[in-house]
Amino acid sequence: xxxxxxxxxxxxxxxxxxxxxxxxxxxxxxxxxxxxxxxxxxxxxxxxxxxxxxxxxxxxxxxxxxxxxxxxxxxxxxxxxxxxxxxxxxxxxxxxxxxxxxxxxxxxxxxxxxxxxxxxxxxxxxxxxxxxxxxxxxxxxxxxxxxxxxxxxxxxxxxxxxxxxxxxxxxxxxxxxxxxxxxxxxxxxxxxxxxxxxxxxxxxxxxxxxxxxxxxxxxxxxxxxxxxxxxxxxxxxxxxxxxxxxxxxxxxxxxxxxxxxxxxxxxxxxxxxxxxxxxxxxxxxxxxxxxxxxxxxxxxxxxxxxxxxxxxxxxxxxxxxxxxxxxxxxxxxxxxxxxxxxxxxxxxxxxxxxxxxxxxxxxxxxxxxxxxxxxxxxxxxxxxxxxxxxxxxxxxxxxxxxxxxxxxxxxxxxxxxxxxxxxxxxxxxxxxxxxxxxxxxxxxxxxxxxxxxxxxxxxxxxxxxxxxxxxxxxxxxxxxxxxxxxxxxxxxxxxxxxxxxxxxxxxxxxxxxxxxxxxxxxxxxxxxxxxxxxxxxxxxxxxxxxxxxxxxxxxx
Amino acid sequence: xxxxxxxxxxxxxxxxxxxxxxxxxxxxxxxxxxxxxxxxxxxxxxxxxxxxxxxxxxxxxxxxxxxxxxxxxxxxxxxxxxxxxxxxxxxxxxxxxxxxxxxxxxxxxxxxxxxxxxxxxxxxxxxxxxxxxxxxxxxxxxxxxxxxxxxxxxxxxxxxxxxxxxxxxxxxxxxxxxxxxxxxxxxxxxxxxxx
Numbered sequence: 001x002x003x004x005x006x007x008x009x010x011x012x013x014x015x016x017x018x019x020x021x022x023x024x025x026x027x028x029x030x031x032x033x034x035x036x037x038x039x040x041x042x043x044x045x046x047x048x049x050x051x052x053x054x055x056x057x058x059x060x061x062x063x064x065x066x067x068x069x070x071x072x073x074x075x076x077x078x079x080x081x082x083x084x085x086x087x088x089x090x091x092x093x094x095x096x097x098x099x100x101x102x103x104x105x106x107x108x109x110x111x112x113x114x115x116x117x118x119x120x121x122x123x124x125x126x127x128x129x130x131x132x133x134x135x136x137x138x139x140x141x142x143x144x145x146x147x148x149x150x151x152x153x154x155x156x157x158x159x160x161x162x163x164x165x166x167x168x169x170x171x172x173x174x175x176x177x178x179x180x181x182x183x184x185x186x187x188x189x190x191x192x193x194x195x196x197x198x199x200x201x202x203x204x205x206x207x208x209x210x211x212x213x214x215x216x217x218x219x220x221x222x223x224x225x226x227x228x229x230x231x232x233x234x235x236x237x238x239x240x241x242x243x244x245x246x247x248x249x250x251x252x253x254x255x256x257x258x259x260x261x262x263x264x265x266x267x268x269x270x271x272x273x274x275x276x277x278x279x280x281x282x283x284x285x286x287x288x289x290x291x292x293x294x295x296x297x298x299x300x301x302x303x304x305x306x307x308x309x310x311x312x313x314x315x316x317x318x319x320x321x322x323x324x325x326x327x328x329x330x331x332x333x334x335x336x337x338x339x340x341x342x343x344x345x346x347x348x349x350x351x352x353x354x355x356x357x358x359x360x361x362x363x364x365x366x367x368x369x370x371x372x373x374x375x376x377x378x379x380x381x382x383x384x385x386x387x388x389x390x391x392x393x394x395x396x397x398x399x400x401x402x403x404x405x406x407x408x409x410x411x412x413x414x415x416x417x418x419x420x421x422x423x424x425x426x427x428x429x430x431x432x433x434x435x436x437x438x439x440x441x442x443x444x445x446x447x448x449x450x451x452x453x454x455x456x457x458x459x460x461x462x463x464x465x466x467x468x469x470x471x472x473x474x475x476x477x478x479x480x481x482x483x484x485x486x487x488x489x490x491x492x493x494x495x496x497x498x499x500x501x502x503x504x505x506x507x508x509x510x511x512x513x514x515x516x517x518x519x520x521x522x523x524x525x526x527x528x529x530x531x532x533x534x535x536x537x538x539x540x541x542x543x544x545x546x547x548x549x550x551x552x553x554x555x556x
Numbered sequence: 557x558x559x560x561x562x563x564x565x566x567x568x569x570x571x572x573x574x575x576x577x578x579x580x581x582x583x584x585x586x587x588x589x590x591x592x593x594x595x596x597x598x599x600x601x602x603x604x605x606x607x608x609x610x611x612x613x614x615x616x617x618x619x620x621x622x623x624x625x626x627x628x629x630x631x632x633x634x635x636x637x638x639x640x641x642x643x644x645x646x647x648x649x650x651x652x653x654x655x656x657x658x659x660x661x662x663x664x665x666x667x668x669x670x671x672x673x674x675x676x677x678x679x680x681x682x683x684x685x686x687x688x689x690x691x692x693x694x695x696x697x698x699x700x701x702x703x704x705x706x707x708x709x710x711x712x713x714x715x716x717x718x719x720x721x722x723x724x725x726x727x728x729x730x731x732x733x734x735x736x737x738x739x740x741x742x743x744x745x746x747x748x749x750x751x
Binding site for chain 1: 568
């Protein structure tokens with residue numbers, strides 16, 4: 001078990017250091033280097049001057065939004081026309097309009113919430129040219145925005161070019177890594193074929209239709225880019241997406257690798273590696289705590305089986321045996337610490353208190369978080385931490401040598417409140433009306449948790465689900481679609497506005513009275529603001545859902 | 557550097573976005589997929605879904621995909637919430653603390669002829685995440701051995717020995733010392749034994 005922890009958490013932590021360096025060199029190259037000039041040359045041939053010129057933070061965001069609108073429109077079109085498009089060996093039919101909206105919103109925002117089951121609804125063309133493509137470019141969008149934030153905090157007035165950053169990330173980071181992982185997955189037994197479903201005549205003379213496809217290609221990037229949207233409905237619990245103990249280790253560590261590396265990249269671009277080390281330590285501490293708690297809580301047997309003539313072992317409902325015990329809970333912790341959202345066991349069937357671990361991960365949404373955006377979220381908590389400390393000693397707070405004033409704090413608090421407002425507002429609305437209450441599978445507190453989980457997952461751009469929920473309805477599709485879009489773009493726009501506003505100020509000299517942000521003490525302050533703000537905002541719903549579920553289960 | 561955003565800028569940005577969109581689609585969806593597909597030709601068996609064929613070439617299932625066994629002479633798979641539908645996989649999604657799960661488990665226990673004081677291995681009572689788990693634990697196979705032996709007219713020893721044969725899909729999970737057996741392969745080696 002402890003070796004499993006080392007493989008999934010510690011090995012990626014070590015690999016993240018060189019990867020962070022590689023990402024810095026490849027995404028933020030020196031403009032005079034051979035690589036920098038060569039790529040800029042290609043990009044300007046592809047997209048003209050607009051694809052290479054220096055932008056300020058507003059133009060950068062503008063380009064990002066335009067490109068994301070184009071992504072959204074393209075995938076809406078692909079999904080809407082799938083019955084007439086090629087690569088559809090199993091003859092998948094048309095998709096319902098609100099489902100198309102939800103799916104496009106979900107994959108554009110790097111969420112990958114799936115209100116459909118891939119093998120039942122999607123053609124190979126939709127999966128490869130719609131969804132898998134978005135898994136590359138939506139991840140690259142998040143990383144590009146972090147690079148822009150880092151440049152602004154490093155004191156630059158211009159923050160680079162969105163298109164160049166996005167393409168460098170896609171072609172030189174995500175593609176090579178995805179190719180490497182996909183080839184390992186193929187070697188590990190994951191199918192990769194363009195043939196349609198196979199029909200088997202079983203040993204007991206029944207017919208079994210076995211859906212398959214070019215699975216390995218998609219699984220690689222869904223794990224690496226904190227996407228999480230799998231080829232099949234049960235995601236990486238499906239034997240074709242995750243056939244063995246070894247592929248499980250590979251996929252689980254792929255979840256966390258790039259989110260970890262972005263922290264070091266941030267440190268290099270801003271030129272403040274000590275700050276990055278403090279941020280990394282805070283995130284790592286939270287991750288290890290979460291993973292440990294999940295594995296420990298899931299070691300308890302299912303209470304529904306107590307007293308029955310069943311061997312007493314850890315809860316196996318919704319788990320696959322080949323990953324070994326503990327692997328499901330460990331994955332659940334990692335996939336919700338980052339905003340990945342892939343699963344290798346059914347989260348609805350986790351023990352009630354274990355279910356609190358993924359929820360808490362999505363509420364904080366900063367334990368490495370989504371590629372790029374996790375650290376952007378963390379930036380808001382850092383600003384809040386700096387502000388609180390400044391108030392305590394009666395000095396104007398500063399971050400990276402710039403004064404944090406009213407304008408920045410207003411934006412930071414707005415950014416901070418978007419997340420809980422969307423989760424709590426949505427949950428309240430759907431728990432109180434038949435739109436939500438009529439769609440839950442489990443009754444009582446567990447049903448409430450299903451609704452809470454769905455909105456938490458949407459607002460965290462996570463995409464995992466308590467899949468018992470009957471969520472492919474028009475109200476669910478529209479509500480979660482809107483939540484995903486707001487929860488993606490507001491927390492990118494507001495922090496970049498803060499960074500842009502900071503960069504425009506005159507730097508103040510460091511004195512003995514300056515609050516240092518690269519110390520263990522400040523690490524504890526960030527930890528405190530994350531835990532306290534997260535706990536205060538979500539404690540009531542945590543008690544209404546998982547905690548109530550746990551205690552009522554003990555009673556019966 | 558531009559700071560003002562005009563209508564002309566909007567159309568220019570859209571034109572750039574569309575061109576870059578096409579390039580990324582061609583490379584990420586087209587080129588990448590083709591490379592992985594070509595590489596997968598090296599391992600045609602697993603790349604096409606690890607399909608198992610009978611002597612006459614008919615597909616009987618996939619090594620990785622569990623299928624339904626309900627006859628007494630076969631080892632049974634773990635319960636499936638989707639009736640082993642490999643074109644629509646899924647779990648039960650029941651809360652492990654719910655009454656519904658308890659009732660489901662009681663019903664399942666009724667299908668085993670339990671002696672007094674005997675307990676069923678937990679994996680035979682709990683639905684797998686995908687509904688297609690191809691494995692059962694060694695304990696679950698041993699638990700079923702006497703039923704299978706009786707239905708096939710074999711000795712229990714013969715069946716027990718078969719469970720540990722590598723040709724029956726016996727695997728040990730590294731690090732954790734948990735042993736599993738592939739149900740389809742185990743039943744196939746049983747069938748071969750009879751001939």
